[in-house]
Amino acid sequence: MDFSFTHADEEFRMQVRHFFETEYPxxxxxxxxxxxxxTKADYQRSERALDSKGWVAVNWPKEAGGTxxxxxxxxxxxxxxxxxxxxxxxxMGLLYVGxxxxxxxxxAQKAQWLPGIxxxxxxxxxxxxxxxxxxxxASLQSRAEPDGDDYIVNGTKIWTSLAQHADWIFCLLRTDSSGKKQEGITFLCIDMKTPGITVRPIITIDGKxxxxxxxxxxxxxxKANRIGEEGKGWTYANYLLGHERTSYAHVAGKRKQLRNxxxxxxxxxxxxxxxxxxxAFARKLSELEARLDALELTVLRVLASVADGGAPGEESSILKVIATELAQDITELGVEAFGPYAQPAFPDSVVPEGSDNFAIPAAAAPxxxxxxxxxxxxxxGGSNEIQKNIIAKRILAL
Known part of the structure; x- marks a missing residue:
């Protein structure tokens, strides 16, 4: 498989780089x-800057408004x-539910929701x-009970990222308990302004x-907010999770961390x-750089396999495992490298490197x-233990 970039690809790279250096906030x-x-306003400014170039929906097909x-x-x-x-x-909007x-x-659903995303x-x-x-x-118990043209939803969802900013939430909800646990799950989109919804914050160990x-x-x-057929939500969720797990790689971001x-x-x-x-330190750093090279090649292989715009397959579980474990090991070495500068919260003390009052390397603050x-x-996104089971059963057929 040829992973080299063409001259046209490199010209495209320079175009993108120029945008981020001169037009992006x-x-x-x-x-x-x-x-x-x-903040929510920060995300909106960023995405609108990308949208001004037609670059916000990178993975969407052109007919849906993508690149x-x-x-x-x-x-x-x-x-x-x-x-x-x-x-x-x-x-959640651009990579998952979109x-x-x-x-x-x-x-009607496309016309209602895709433009706002x-x-x-x-x-x-x-x-x-x-x-x-x-x-x-698949063991979820939050329910959506049919009631005329509506569903009545009761239950609790947790670890819900950025729900404090959300206008809509897409949920997996149980509409039938009579069959296998993967059956009877329905994919429902819910307006967050609907009476009966309460958002409770969870502050994590990093203070965020x-x-x-x-x-x-x-x-x-x-019921018009239901995606597809009632009871088929598990099928749509698996399609979504393939997109979610390929989004973990962040190869260039990891390279930047290792350079710092x-x-x-x-x-x-x-x-x-x-x-x-x-x-000992040099060995750890070299090992991480080699693992990142391996991750990059794996990402390129997955991308090549879905070049026709289809959803990634079960190999997305491989990316999820190696990318997240590598992310943890890189940040651990980062704390070791930044030593006394690696404070839990030190962002306002950062000054540009090379200045007379240089105090803390910029990368050390966070x-x-x-x-x-x-x-x-x-x-x-599905624990790595679960992903390893998926790899064993669905890819290796063990």
Whole structure:
């Protein structure tokens, strides 16, 4: 398989790089580099800047309002976005529910929801996990009871990312308990302004507020908001999860982290010279760089396999495992490298390197928060233990 980029690809890269250097909001890049959490307005500014170029829906087909890019172009765009340190798009709308809507939704649903996702006027949350149903998602118990032209929804969703910003939430809800647990699950879109919905914040160990619990008490939802057939939600969820798990790789972002670690280690003195000269540290860094190369090749293989615009297959579970474990190991080495600079919250003390009052390497400020936040990566989106079972059963047929 040929993974080389053509001359046209490299010209496209320069076009994208120029955009991020000259047209994209530079204050957002600086804010994220200091470790500050983006606001809803920040996400909207970022996505509207991308939308002004027609670049916000990278993975969507052109007929649905996307770019229609080749796999190489998509990969190059992601590389340049992370190289610049720009905000990734909010995935719940653009990466998750959007493809479900344009693939399985009615024409009325497409007209209702896709434009707001594309122009960043409508924010979405994902209502999957429940207090007793995480990686074993099929065991969910939140219900949607038919009532005339509506469903009455009761239950609780948890670990709901950015629900505090959401205008809509797409949920998996049980409409039938008589068959297998994967059956009788329905995919329902719910307006967050509907009476009976309560959002409760969950503050994580890194001090961030990105997660929430969402309670539904007698929430009335029109049946017109159901995607596809009643009881077929598991099929649509599996399609969505393929898109979700391929979004974890962030190869260029990881390369940037490793470059920052190497740069800081070269300047950090120890009893035997620089930290980079320490054999144990150098070995860890080299191993991580080799693992990242392997991840990149795996991502390219997956992208090549879905070049026709189809959904990724079960191999997305491989990406989920190796990308999240690598993310955890990189952030762990980052804390080791940044040493006394690696404070839990130090963003306002960062000054440009090379200035007379240089105090803290820019990458050090968010390093502990990144380390703590990365602990969850091997759990959410289906724990890595579950992904390994999928690999064994569905790919290796063991």
């Amino acid at each position: 530079q204050d957002l890049i600086a804010k994220i580099a200091r470790g500050h959490s983006p 229609g890019w080749t796999s190489n172009q998509k990969y190059i765009f992601d590389e340049e976005l992370e190289r610049a340190g720009a905000l990734n798009v909010v995935p 493809p479900v809507i344009y693939t399985f939704g009615t024409e 594309l122009n960043s006027t409508t924010f979405w949350a994902q209502g999957y996990s429940e207090p007793g149903s995480g990686s074993d998602l 507020h990105s997660l929430n619990a969402v309670d539904f008490v007698d929430v009335r939802v029109p 670690i190497r740069k800081t280690a070269a300047k950090t003195t120890t009893d035997g010279g620089s930290l980079l000269q320490d054999p 390093s502990v928060a990144q380390y703590l936040g990365a602990r969850a990566q091997s759990i959410y």
